[in-house]
Amino acid sequence: MAKKQLYFEDVQDGMEIPTLSKIATSKMLVQWAGASGDFNPLHYEDDFAKANMVNAPIVHGALKRAWLGHLMTDWIGEEGVLKKLSCQYRGMDWPRKMKTFDEPQDGETWHCKGKVIKKYTQDDENLVDCQIWVENGKGETTTPGAATVALPSKKK
Amino acid sequence: MALLNDALRKLVGMSTDPYIYKIEEGAIQRYADAIGDPNPLFNDIGYAKKFKAGRLLCPPGFFGWPVKKGPGPLTLAIELIKAGAPFRLLDGGVEYEFFEPVGAGDVLTMHNKIVDITEKESKSGSMLLTTIEATFLNQNGDVVAKARSTFINR
Numbered sequence: 001m002a003k004k005q006l007y008f009e010d011v012q013d014g015m016e017i018p019t020l021s022k023i024a025t026s027k028m029l030v031q032w033a034g035a036s037g038d039f040n041p042l043h044y045e046d047d048f049a050k051a052n053m054v055n056a057p058i059v060h061g062a063l064k065r066a067w068l069g070h071l072m073t074d075w076i077g078e079e080g081v082l083k084k085l086s087c088q089y090r091g092m093d094w095p096r097k098m099k100t101f102d103e104p105q106d107g108e109t110w111h112c113k114g115k116v117i118k119k120y121t122q123d124d125e126n127l128v129d130c131q132i133w134v135e136n137g138k139g140e141t142t143t144p145g146a147a148t149v150a151l152p153s154k155k156k
Numbered sequence: 157m158a159l160l161n162d163a164l165r166k167l168v169g170m171s172t173d174p175y176i177y178k179i180e181e182g183a184i185q186r187y188a189d190a191i192g193d194p195n196p197l198f199n200d201i202g203y204a205k206k207f208k209a210g211r212l213l214c215p216p217g218f219f220g221w222p223v224k225k226g227p228g229p230l231t232l233a234i235e236l237i238k239a240g241a242p243f244r245l246l247d248g249g250v251e252y253e254f255f256e257p258v259g260a261g262d263v264l265t266m267h268n269k270i271v272d273i274t275e276k277e278s279k280s281g282s283m284l285l286t287t288i289e290a291t292f293l294n295q296n297g298d299v300v301a302k303a304r305s306t307f308i309n310r
Contacts, residue, residue: 035190063191069217070191082216084251088249088306
């Protein structure tokens with residue numbers, strides 16, 4: 001259940017955040033639309049997507065942002081606090097189609113990655129600035145971002 | 157070509173009516189399931205109740221699903237087009253600041269405001285960059301989060 005807690009002392013500048021892999025599927029996009037309330041047809045209707053010059057329905061930027069949130073909350077553990085999270089929707093991604101009811105076709109896998117830029121203490125908080133991003137199957141960054149977290153200390 | 161006209165400049169400072177809604181447990185669970193996040197704090201009501209927040213927590217950036225209903229950032233973004241901004245509207249990204257935990261049962265009030273409109277030249281021509289700030293307050297009147305979204309009109 002609960003993952004191992006990360007402490008401020010465990011973190012060093014330049015350290016990598018464990019990669020979180022995701023597979024965007026047409027099914028996930030439908031589920032995301034319902035859960036987030038974003039019903040833009042750009043994300044589920046072929047003809048509408050073509051008319052809007054994106055070729056086929058694209059992955060919601062906000063879904064990739066939510067993946068980056070998942071990356072960070074997994075890393076910082078239950079005692080860590082996410083203070084800031086930002087990202088830019090720079091490149092488009094296209095979901096895999098479904099092969100069976102619950103199994104996607106072969107294709108692209110996305111990787112949410114990050115690294116520590118700086119750790120510091122400010123106003124009694126142990127803060128860590130991170131660079132984070134989503135990479136597509138070709139290794140291109142489509143969604144660069146940043147995060148700041150507060151971590152517990154082993155000393156307290 | 158100058159895209160930034162007087163009608164658009166007047167929109168800076170424009171805000172929506174506050175939007176009030178309650179965060180439901182099921183909305184949090186559906187959201188966590190949609191992104192494939194099995195974290196028990198977002199999924200398991202019994203587990204989350206024993207944790208210090210005492211309730212199912214919202215994953216970062218989720219403030220209950222009505223965020224895309226009611227008046228929101230998009231309501232203001234549509235005003236840009238009415239004021240003469242180019243029709244093609246893209247979501248450029250978002251910056252969140254989190255101040256307090258947000259979870260099931262919280263009643264949030266969301267305010268949205270246009271805080272900045274600038275014009276920028278890019279390889280593909282001029283575009284307008286609009287920053288819309290959403291502020292979320294909880295039932296105690298505490299600001300729990302701010303979200304600054306950038307919309308691109310080109």
